[in-house]
Amino acid sequence: MPSLRPDQLKELYRLMAFTRRVDQEAVALQRQGELTAFPPLTGQEAAQVGSAYALQRQDFAFPSYREMGVAIVRGVDLVEYLRAYRGDWNGGLYDLYAHNFGPIASSVGSHALHAVGWAMGAALDGGGKAAIVYFGEGATSEGDVHEAMNFAGIFRAPVVFFVQNNQWAISVPVARQTAAPIHRKAEAYGFPGLRIDGNDVLAVHAATAEALERARAGGGPTLIEALTYRLGAHSTADDPTRYRQAAEVEPWRAQDPLLRLAAQIDDEDFTRQVVEEVEERVRDLRTRLLSAPRAEPEEMFEFVYAEPPATLAAQREELRQWHS
Amino acid sequence: MAQLTLVQALNEALRHELREDPRTLVFGEDVGRLGGVFRVTDGLQEEFGERRVFDTPLAESAIVGSAIGLALAGWRPVCEIQFDGFSYPALDQVITNLAKYRGRTRGRAALPVTIRIPSGGGIGGPEHHGESPETYYAHTAGLKVVAPSGPAEGYQLLRAAIRDPDPVIFLEPKSRYWTKEEVDAAAAGRLGQARIVREGTHATLIAWGAMTARCLQAAEAAAEDGVELEVVDCRSLVPLDVDTLSASVRKTGRAVVVHEAPLTAGFGAEISARLMETIFRDLKAPVLRVTGYDIPYPAAAVEAAYLPDLDRILTAVQKVLDY
Numbered sequence: 001m002p003s004l005r006p007d008q009l010k011e012l013y014r015l016m017a018f019t020r021r022v023d024q025e026a027v028a029l030q031r032q033g034e035l036t037a038f039p040p041l042t043g044q045e046a047a048q049v050g051s052a053y054a055l056q057r058q059d060f061a062f063p064s065y066r067e068m069g070v071a072i073v074r075g076v077d078l079v080e081y082l083r084a085y086r087g088d089w090n091g092g093l094y095d096l097y098a099h100n101f102g103p104i105a106s107s108v109g110s111h112a113l114h115a116v117g118w119a120m121g122a123a124l125d126g127g128g129k130a131a132i133v134y135f136g137e138g139a140t141s142e143g144d145v146h147e148a149m150n151f152a153g154i155f156r157a158p159v160v161f162f163v164q165n166n167q168w169a170i171s172v173p174v175a176r177q178t179a180a181p182i183h184r185k186a187e188a189y190g191f192p193g194l195r196i197d198g199n200d201v202l203a204v205h206a207a208t209a210e211a212l213e214r215a216r217a218g219g220g221p222t223l224i225e226a227l228t229y230r231l232g233a234h235s236t237a238d239d240p241t242r243y244r245q246a247a248e249v250e251p252w253r254a255q256d257p258l259l260r261l262a263a264q265i266d267d268e269d270f271t272r273q274v275v276e277e278v279e280e281r282v283r284d285l286r287t288r289l290l291s292a293p294r295a296e297p298e299e300m301f302e303f304v305y306a307e308p309p310a311t312l313a314a315q316r317e318e319l320r321q322w323h324s
Numbered sequence: 325m326a327q328l329t330l331v332q333a334l335n336e337a338l339r340h341e342l343r344e345d346p347r348t349l350v351f352g353e354d355v356g357r358l359g360g361v362f363r364v365t366d367g368l369q370e371e372f373g374e375r376r377v378f379d380t381p382l383a384e385s386a387i388v389g390s391a392i393g394l395a396l397a398g399w400r401p402v403c404e405i406q407f408d409g410f411s412y413p414a415l416d417q418v419i420t421n422l423a424k425y426r427g428r429t430r431g432r433a434a435l436p437v438t439i440r441i442p443s444g445g446g447i448g449g450p451e452h453h454g455e456s457p458e459t460y461y462a463h464t465a466g467l468k469v470v471a472p473s474g475p476a477e478g479y480q481l482l483r484a485a486i487r488d489p490d491p492v493i494f495l496e497p498k499s500r501y502w503t504k505e506e507v508d509a510a511a512a513g514r515l516g517q518a519r520i521v522r523e524g525t526h527a528t529l530i531a532w533g534a535m536t537a538r539c540l541q542a543a544e545a546a547a548e549d550g551v552e553l554e555v556v557d558c559r560s561l562v563p564l565d566v567d568t569l570s571a572s573v574r575k576t577g578r579a580v581v582v583h584e585a586p587l588t589a590g591f592g593a594e595i596s597a598r599l600m601e602t603i604f605r606d607l608k609a610p611v612l613r614v615t616g617y618d619i620p621y622p623a624a625a626v627e628a629a630y631l632p633d634l635d636r637i638l639t640a641v642q643k644v645l646d647y
């Protein structure tokens with residue numbers, strides 16, 4: 001793998017700093033009653049941005065609910081992303097095909113199978129493309145994730161299973177999810193698995209780029225376990241003081257992926273400038289989000305079917321009457 | 325026109341669609357080399373190759389979940405679940421994802437996935453091989469639910485299901501698999517239209533799948549006593565052709581709904597409610613239901629006593645006539 005150029009390191013830093021700042025803003029917006037809920041990713045920026053940075057245009061990313069950093073790298077409009085958490089549309093309002101970034105998947109682990117199916121389809125179309133699917137260590141206890149890895153192994157699907165082992169699934173620690181190291185589960189399905197430092201953006205990028213390249217070339221799937229830590233709450237509805245000590249969190253703060261990358265870049269003028277840039281972009285995002293139109297009740301009837309059955313059309317008409 | 329069994333008719337429909345659309349795929353457990361445990365996919369792998377017709381590992385959730393991903397990549401999957409009672413491991417993917425993906429993506433992702441499920445009882449099967457799961461699917465918004473009654477219907481409806489832009493649960497009546505009928509292999513059907521299979525004036529029997537033939541037998545028996553029963557085959561439960569059902573019952577004034585699935589919250593309740601809501605004043609008697617009992621599908625030796633038979637159907641008919 002060619003190592004990243006200095007300007008690419010700076011680009012990664014910008015993306016990670018923006019992700020961090022939007023994450024904080026989203027939590028604030030929830031506190032102000034503007035979002036219904038939000039699952040923050042602070043602490044996981046290197047894992048998300050570093051892996052997504054390795055994707056090519058034709059690849060497809062299947063996120064869970066916490067992958068805003070991946071959405072940012074893919075170029076998804078954050079108003080359309082955050083409106084999912086504003087309660088306007090489940091899954092988000094963005095076009096999945098515009099950036100090859102799937103809808104927000106809230107049923108833990110179930111989207112791993114969609115990534116495998118997409119990858120099987122990409123292979124049938126002649127290859128040269130890979131899927132990446134993001135989920136947490138908690139999701140590795142779900143049967144669907146194992147069926148997905150087994151299918152991927154059998155069909156040599158071009159897919160990367162990217163596990164962010166952030167140590168906690170809400171209040172349940174990783175030791176309660178599995179008695180074996182997560183990355184070694186790949187062995188059972190016949191493909192490589194590796195464990196990486198998920199807070200080292202360069203390591204994340206290198207490992208993911210290699211796995212994606214192997215997949216695109218027909219070499220089959222890879223499981224990557226990125227060790228990281230969720231510094232914030234599981235979601236804005238969660239209170240982590242009920243299940244973990246501050247003393248556990250502190251060492252991870254020292255491993256903050258942004259600090260680590262800043263130390264590598266070692267250019268204070270640059271990092272200061274990024275902070276200002278990011279502030280402005282977040283101000284703009286906030287304005288655009290709060291002025292975006294809200295969902296209308298009638299919209300809930302849209303997109304259930306290509307053509308609504310007569311019985312459903314009648315219900316929509318009934319609702320229209322109520323609201324006119 | 326040819327005399328075909330339902331198995332052969334379905335096989336023809338699959339062959340036709342595989343030929344016509346190179347993005348159609350057929351997969352599931354044992355559907356490749358074996359041709360399916362009921363031989364519905366017989367010879368398809370030979371003709372279309374292992375890329376388009378393939379065996380999967382034994383994992384129903386993954387069959388449906390990967391079908392979703394294949395559809396997202398622009399393929400048109402037709403997957404087989406081996407038996408009704410084994411469709412439940414995939415139920416989460418069906419309810420959580422298959423039914424909701426079009427909505428979740430604001431209509432940008434179409435999911436033209438067909439899930440074929442050999443269904444219903446009457447073939448002396450072991451546990452989990454005789455169930456009628458239609459209500460689970462009909463209750464899930466975003467799915468279409470189709471239940472052909474015989475070879476001609478099976479051929480037309482399967483082709484329509486595969487071409488449909490939305491996910492279709494296609495429930496094949498196992499007990500009718502070996503029935504022969506004239507099949508017009510040129511015609512693809514349309515989803516959402518019920519069919520009057522026999523005209524009558526005194527009462528309407530409403531059914532789908534294997535019970536359509538049983539209702540026809542009942543109507544023939546009743547005719548010997550001078551009672552003319554109309555028989556309506558719903559063909560699809562979602563969309564439900566309420567207009568055809570209510571027009572028939574408006575004419576006859578009486579209706580009996582017949583299904584294999586248990587009574588409570590069975591699809592007969594939905595039909596009964598729709599009739600009440602649309603043609604209450606034309607009803608001369610309450611709508612009755614003749615169904616399976618509220619028990620797990622029973623063992624083979626006693627399944628005949630569980631399934632609606634002529635006696636039970638004709639007794640219900642007598643009740644609505646005497647009301």
Ligand SMILES: Cc1ncc(C[n+]2csc(CCOP(=O)(O)OP(=O)(O)O)c2C)c(N)n1
Nearest residue numbers: 066106107108136137138139166168169170
């Ligand atoms: C199938 C399913 N079960 C339960 C939940 C509720 N839930 C949401 S997130 C979560 C924890 C997931 O942990 P993990 O997979 O490690 O991902 P993380 O949230 O840490 O990113 C749970 C239990 C869910 N969304 N889906």
